[in-house]
Amino acid sequence: MKTTTRVCVIGGGVVGCSVLYHLTKLGWSDVMLLERSELTSGSTWHAAGGFHTMNSDTNMAALQGYTIGLYKELEEITGMSCGLHHVGGITLAETPERFDMLKAERAKHRYMGLDTAILTPAEIADMAELVNLDGIIGGLYDPLDGHLDPSGTTHAYARAAKLAGAEIELHCKVEDLQPRPDGSWDVITNKGTIHAEHVVNAAGLWAREVGAMAGVYLPLLPMAHQYLVTDDLPEIMNRETEFPHVLDCAGESYFRQEGRGLCIGFYEQPCEPWALSGTPWEFGHELLPDNLEKVSDSIEMAYHRFPVLERAGVKRVIHGPFTFAPDGNPLVGPVPGLRNYWSACAVMAGFSQGGGVGLTLAQWMIEGEPERDVTGLDVARYGKWITPGYTVPKVIEFYQKRFSVSYPNEERPAARPHRTTAMYDIFNEMGAVWGHQFGLEVPNYFAQGDEPTFETPSFTRSNAFEATGREVRAVRESVGINEIQNFGKFRVTGPKARDWLDRIMAGRIPKEGKLTLTPMLSPKGRIIGDFTISCMGPESYALTASYGAQSMHLRWFEQHGEDGVTIENVSDRLTGFQLAGPRSRDVLQACTPSNVAALPFLGVAQMVVGQIACTVQRVSYTGDLGYEIYCDHMDQRALWHTLWTAGQAHNITPFGMRAMMSLRLDRFFGSWLREFSPDYTPAETGLDRFISFKKNSDFIGRAHAESERATPPNRQLVAFLVDADNADVHGYEPVWINGEVVGFCTSGGYSHHARQSVALALIPRDYAQDSQEAEIEILSQMRPARLTTTPLFDPEGTALRA
């Protein structure tokens, strides 16, 4: 066994082997994998081996597509068989809501280049005659769905990695991890110590334990999962082709052919977390005792959907644990707060996602960034607030809802409220209907009178439509107030602060008393942040960006830290309110002796508001006259009472995120992870207007930004007015021009101010002309749309600058 290596991958399940293979594929051969037993000794050996592309997160769907395409490559490289059965799969829809979800998926697949199809019940009967179609209104067919041999596939990854120079050490248990001052690691095993530049935690069922060796809590939990294999069935034996996969979400079950019988697996409601306090090290190649009682309701539903099962004997029951993160997505990437410690765990669908996870991690380690937006699987999407107390109920909720319809406006309740501000009870009394973001409760809207106190999850306009409209009108006509806790906030200070910001941010760094907007770019010129920077003093700057991205941003800042600069995450220490609307200045002026009118657009000033020392910024994401008023979190209630009391003269109205997202559409403002994400560049999305090409700094991403300036990219972000019915764009709907899919929507919604459905979309630059006609496919309906370059509110920007 070698004692020094560039990368030490811990864990020889399908994920660890995929990471190892991808490291070699991208050019690192001095890499090794340590496995405490034999390969596949965690969840991998007992998996059902099914794979599919469908995922409501489009980037995850793309990674799943990559994984499935990889198996042929592995077979070719190694000469080994992955035991592939590309039999295709059908997801059944038993309600209009599920059918809407499948149609929305199909629409996304169009521009992703996936050849899926919506099926009628008769077409389902032709393909899968054993399905009882009682109550089924349609389905989605994916020809890429299939299954494989889990062990053969894991060994093929391992062989391919070894052929490219990787080393694999079996029966080598990692017992401890010790960091060295240079960021490398001593990996202490039962066979001796290995010095590794990087370590990768791919320890699957034991990932929590391997996290704890480095002092971190990784939020994942194993759940016990069960599937059955039947005896041979004549109905299967007599078929000429293999039976397709069938997903009966309403019945919480998946079905496929296994040998000459069927295999049925369940996501049952009375589900069981496993090894809550840690996975025992002695757990080996073993299964959990059968528990058919737990799945008895699901079995009954399976009998109904597949009557043939009633005659089938059970040949085998497989009951084993595998891990989930609170939102069901993997935990991938550099672990915040540690150097050279990488996570590749919580992969709940190793045979759909393992390849993509391996590729993502290898790109991140070797090239410095993954090729697409991987926020949905970034381990930094959870903050320091994450605890087992949050993870356990969230994972149970995810498991139980694994096959539920997921709606764009859905707010799932488990483990909430987790984090609240001092306003929580005041807002509750005012009718707040809550959403949540990065563990924090954030008002979506405030229900007044008989407005609904629960927003119904829906693909069409929800029952919060009227309340949202009322809040929007209050802002546009007088003044609205909302809480600004949910911004990521950083304080950057020190003699080198300005130089550092000039290097990290692409935009202009403001003078004292001013603020600027700027993209933050990756080395490849993609958008990794969308920041507001305020200069508070000669060596002091305040930064705001997305609340949910704060751990990712801090990790980036720390990776690029230098002497003479101090960076603090003050997201939860600073809070405050936004006043927006034509009367916002009057309200603020009534609360402070400072001259509010003297504060220019994009100005920043210190003011005492009521009795509270505040920082006031003249900017508003509503596109209206507005102020962001920041205070210490201990002062928030006093500030609220001052503003609220003064606002009564102008009928001040609290507003939530639903209204905010409608208001920003009036001016076609983009938002984080919708228009502005690592999938896009500034020139594609219009953020290039905030890049300072004049500044004398080689800011990160400059070379790419310059080359886009010289040769503009093919696609461009535009706004469409949509002739919608009762459903608006949410994101990823295809845009058709001249009968062809030419682009897709990044987001959209309803402008209550203009009473108009709006879509923001990326389309080829050639079509980006005012009045260009198009069609946008919303829930399988082609809706006419017209491109516009004129904002729906304050096109000249006079209100904003008033």
Ligand SMILES: Cc1cc2nc3c(=O)[nH]c(=O)nc-3n(C[C@H](O)[C@H](O)[C@H](O)COP(=O)(O)OP(=O)(O)OC[C@H]3O[C@@H](n4cnc5c(N)ncnc54)[C@H](O)[C@@H]3O)c2cc1C
């Ligand atoms: C019943 C069941 C059915 C399933 N069906 C499917 C399916 O149809 N399709 C699908 O995609 N997925 C399925 N899964 C999920 C799938 O099994 C997992 O997604 C996958 O196995 C995760 O692989 P992994 O490599 O992350 O973890 P694991 O398989 O748990 O591998 C981790 C490895 O790390 C090793 N290790 C841990 N700690 C150390 C240490 N300290 N030192 C050295 N080595 C260590 C372990 O021995 C183990 O081999 C199923 C799971 C179950 C339980």
